[in-house]
Structures are given as structure tokens and as C-alpha cells.
Amino acid sequence: MKHSISECIPCWSLLAEKHRRRLQDNAIFRSYKRREHVVFKTVKKDGIVFVLEGGLRVYLASDTGREVTLFHLKKGDAFSIMTVDNALETDVIPCLQSDGETTLAYLQRPDMAVVAHDEWQMALFIYETCAKSAQAILNNISYFVFNDLRHCIARELLEKSRELKTNSVFVTHEEIANSLGTTRVVISRELDKLRDLGIIGTGRGRINILDGAALEKIAGL
Structure with a gap:
């Protein structure tokens, strides 16, 4: 399926034709299989990633192999990675991993900057995308810090169940552990x-939610 960067930018129809052409011509598209690490090897990592299909997991990984999920992105969401190339040696850099069969689009900062200089709608979109990324991280940190592990596991299962619209969640114990650090x-x-x-039933690589109400109560949802 052929995609267009116009799918990702709400103010697309308000932009001048020359700016739409610049963004479309310079957008980078990539496809990934489930749990594949997302790496843009040939471009500067200073722009915004858009999820066109599938989903994206944004997480931190330690040198010892431990991981903790910052947040998940679904189709239609965007994530700013503008700080990666300017990071100091002591700065923490997020990792990206596809949640399923995923297609992403990527716009680099120079292309967006030219458009944002002339179009306030684009400048506002970039600002709001950065703000949403920061808020999502704060929300998850708050939840993980101030709730016990059982709360976090319950929420993780419910979110996956709602996303897939099924009470049978295909997820391993290791994947949940990586998500919660x-x-x-x-x-x-x-x-x-x-x-x-x-409340749940377990099988090989699968968890069945048997009592959704009880799980919601534990998760505080």
C-alpha cells in the first residue's frame, strides 16, 4: 500500500503547494516486521516519526539488558526524536521497536523548519507533537512510580486487549517484563x-482475560 505524508499532518490542506511538495518529496518511508528495531541509518535523527500502519514501542534499555517502556504509539500518532543527534554522552536516548507489521514515515528537521517558518499551522503541529511526547513519558513515569507492579501488569494487559479488541492477548512474560522494567x-x-x-488464564505465549472488571479494578481504570 502506497502512503503519503499528507496522512500524518492535520493541517496539510492549509499548507501552500510548494511546502506540501517539499514535505512529500523528502519524506522517508520504512516498513518493519513485528518486534524489529527501528533504525534510520542514513539520515540525521532530528525529526518526527509518524506511524502509518501498525504501532511503535518507545523504550529505554540499559547496558545490562533491562528495558522499560516509555509509551506506545498507534496508527496516526507521531513522535519527536529531535534531540537524538544533539544528545550528550550522559543523555538518555530512547529506542524504537515495531509493535507489529509497521510502516513509518520520517521527516527531518530542515524540511520541517522551512515550512514552519512560513506556515504557523505547521509550527503549531510540531510544537504539539513534542509536547504530547513529553506528556506521554510523564504520564507513564507517574503511573509506574506511584503504583505497584500488579497495577502496572493489569493496565498493560487491558491496554493490549483493548487495542486488539480481544480478551486473548498474545504476549510473553518476557515482553511484559521488558515493558515494565x-x-x-x-x-x-x-x-x-x-x-x-x-482473573486471567495463561497459555503458551498467550494470556486470557477471564474477569475484565476485576482486572480494571486492580489497574485503577
Whole structure:
């Protein structure tokens, strides 16, 4: 399926033709398989990534292999990576991983800057995208810090269930551990407790939500 950068920018119809042409001609499109790491090897990492199909996981990874998810992006969402190329050695750099069969578009800063200089709608869009990225990170940090692990696991399962519109969630214990910044052993212990309570059922690479109301109560949703 052929995509256009016009799908990603709400103010597209308000932009001048020369600016629309510049953005379309310079947009970079990439496709990824499930759980593939997203890397733009040939371009500066100083722009905005748009999700055209599938989803994107934005996370942090330590040198010891531990991971913690900052947030997930779904079709139609965007994420600013404008700070990556300007990061200091001590700065934390987020990693990107496809949640499923995913197609992304990428616009570099120089192309957006020219348009934003002339078009206030584009400048506002860039500002709002950066603000949403920062707010999503703050929201998740707040949730993880001020709620116990069982709350976080419950929310993770409910979000995946709602996204896929099914009570049977195909996710491994290791994937949940990576998302929440803990270990597989700890996650397995908590899932066993939820299973013993009759709230979930577990299978190979799959978790079935048996009592959604109880899981929502645990998650505080």
C-alpha cells in the first residue's frame, strides 16, 4: 500500500503547494516486521516519526539488558526524536521497536523548519507533537512510580486487549517484563497470583482475560 505524508499532518490542506511538495518529496518511508528495531541509518535523527500502519514501542534499555517502556504509539500518532543527534554522552536516548507489521514515515528537521517558518499551522503541529511526547513519558513515569507492579501488569494487559479488541492477548512474560522494567521471574510470579484469583488464564505465549472488571479494578481504570 502506497502512503503519503499528507496522512500524518492535520493541517496539510492549509499548507501552500510548494511546502506540501517539499514535505512529500523528502519524506522517508520504512516498513518493519513485528518486534524489529527501528533504525534510520542514513539520515540525521532530528525529526518526527509518524506511524502509518501498525504501532511503535518507545523504550529505554540499559547496558545490562533491562528495558522499560516509555509509551506506545498507534496508527496516526507521531513522535519527536529531535534531540537524538544533539544528545550528550550522559543523555538518555530512547529506542524504537515495531509493535507489529509497521510502516513509518520520517521527516527531518530542515524540511520541517522551512515550512514552519512560513506556515504557523505547521509550527503549531510540531510544537504539539513534542509536547504530547513529553506528556506521554510523564504520564507513564507517574503511573509506574506511584503504583505497584500488579497495577502496572493489569493496565498493560487491558491496554493490549483493548487495542486488539480481544480478551486473548498474545504476549510473553518476557515482553511484559521488558515493558515494565523488571524481570521475567517477577512477572511470572504476579501472573500466577492473578491466575489463582481466576482473573486471567495463561497459555503458551498467550494470556486470557477471564474477569475484565476485576482486572480494571486492580489497574485503577
